Amino acid sequence: QKEVEQDPGPLSVPEGAIVSLNCTYSNSAFQYFMWYRQYSRKGPELLMYTYSSGNKEDGRFTAQVDKSSKYISLFIRDSQPSDSATYLCAMVVTGGENKLTFGTGTQLKVEL
Amino acid sequence: DAGVIQSPRHEVTEMGQEVTLRCKPISGHDYLFWYRQTMMRGLELLIYFNNNVPIDDSGMPEDRFSAKMPNASFSTLKIQPSEPRDSAVYFCASNPSAGGLSYNEQFFGPGTRLTVL
Numbered sequence: 001q002k003e004v005e006q007d008p009g010p011l012s013v014p015e016g017a018i019v020s021l022n023c024t025y026s027n028s029a030f031q032y033f034m035w036y037r038q039y040s041r042k043g044p045e046l047l048m049y050t051y052s053s054g055n056k057e058d059g060r061f062t063a064q065v066d067k068s069s070k071y072i073s074l075f076i077r078d079s080q081p082s083d084s085a086t087y088l089c090a091m092v093v094t095g096g097e098n099k100l101t102f103g104t105g106t107q108l109k110v111e112l
Numbered sequence: 113d114a115g116v117i118q119s120p121r122h123e124v125t126e127m128g129q130e131v132t133l134r135c136k137p138i139s140g141h142d143y144l145f146w147y148r149q150t151m152m153r154g155l156e157l158l159i160y161f162n163n164n165v166p167i168d169d170s171g172m173p174e175d176r177f178s179a180k181m182p183n184a185s186f187s188t189l190k191i192q193p194s195e196p197r198d199s200a201v202y203f204c205a206s207n208p209s210a211g212g213l214s215y216n217e218q219f220f221g222p223g224t225r226l227t228v229l
Contacts, residue, residue, distance in 0.1 A: 043116075043203055043220030044142065044155070055171055088155065098143060098207055104154030 003027050004064050006089055006103030008022070017110055018077040023089035023103045025050065026070065030091040035074045048074070052074075069103045079110045116221035118204050130192040133224045135204030136185055145218065146179055146189050147203040155203070161187065162209075192229045201225050203216045 006023045013019055021035075032051055036044035050056045053067045062075040072091075076083055090102040117136040125131055136142045145160040152203070159169040164181045174196070181187040191198055200219040 040197075040226075041223075043222050045220070046217045049217075098145075098216060099156075099157065100145075100158065102155040102216060 001026065002104075003101050004089060004091060004103045006107055007058050007105055010061075010109060012052050012109045012111060013079055014032055015079060015081060015110055017079050019074075019083070019108060019110075020076040021076075021087050021089075021106050021108070023072050024070055025072070027091070027093070027101075028067075028070070029093045031094040032092045032093075033063070033072050034088055034090040034100070034107070035061075035063055036088040036102075038088060040085075044088055081112060084109045098103040113159060113228040116206055116219055118202075118221035121222065121226060122225045122227075124229065125194055126229050127195055128193045129218070129228075130169050130190065131226060131228075132192045133189040133200075133202050133204075134215070135187045135189070135221060137187070137206030138219055139185065141201070141206035141219075143207050143218075144181060144187050145204045147205065147220075149201045149203060149223070158189070168227055192227075194226075196228045199226055199228050 004023055004025045032065045034049040035047045036096040037047045038044040048058055050063050050065050053065045056063045060077045064073040086107045088105040090100040092100050119134045121133055142163055146158040147155050148158055158171045159179045161181045177191055179189045199203045201223045203220050203223045205218045205220045207216045
């Protein structure tokens with residue numbers, strides 16, 4: 001079993017929809033939780049990160065962490081075609097020298 | 113800053129040939145990471161360096177893979193001999209040292225798309 005599980009999709013939604021992307025994990029030592037966005041044929045770019053449990057909002061994006069359930073989510077409101085990309089969750093242990101463990105990524109397509 | 117630079121962007125080679133991938137991290141970043149991405153396995157960490165010293169190479173698939181970082185501005189990942197199953201996108205990433213409980217963003221290069229025939 002992988003340490004981080006993520007549904008690969010693809011996920012296709014109409015423009016303006018609310019998108020929910022999720023990951024589950026097994027290592028309770030993970031403390032930092034990141035979402036990276038990767039456009040086709042590009043490197044991943046950090047979208048958001050949170051420390052421990054709770055919510056964090058940045059514009060149309062909300063990251064949510066539930067450590068008791070070992071479950072993290074990324075919500076995208078008012079989705080746009082420019083949000084079409086692969087979204088990768090990543091996690092790191094505090095003091096773990098930024099050694100990230102990634103999910104396999106969820107491919108999202110927002111259609112006009 | 114130009115960001116993390118990788119070369120070549122694309123590499124097509126034949127089985128058995130030696131392949132060398134190159135990376136220039138962002139200036140001032142202490143950490144350098146090499147990843148491999150495939151559809152089946154996602155993004156996997158191969159090896160990472162701190163201040164040019166290899167810290168963890170447990171992700172390197174086998175002895176055919178080797179990585180070096182001779183100075184703070186250059187690293188190579190070498191595959192010798194290459195095999196078709198090595199076909200993937202290889203990313204290099206760098207970040208500055210983590211300070212206490214903080215997380216420092218890891219910056220990725222554009223990747224090298226390797227095809228081994």
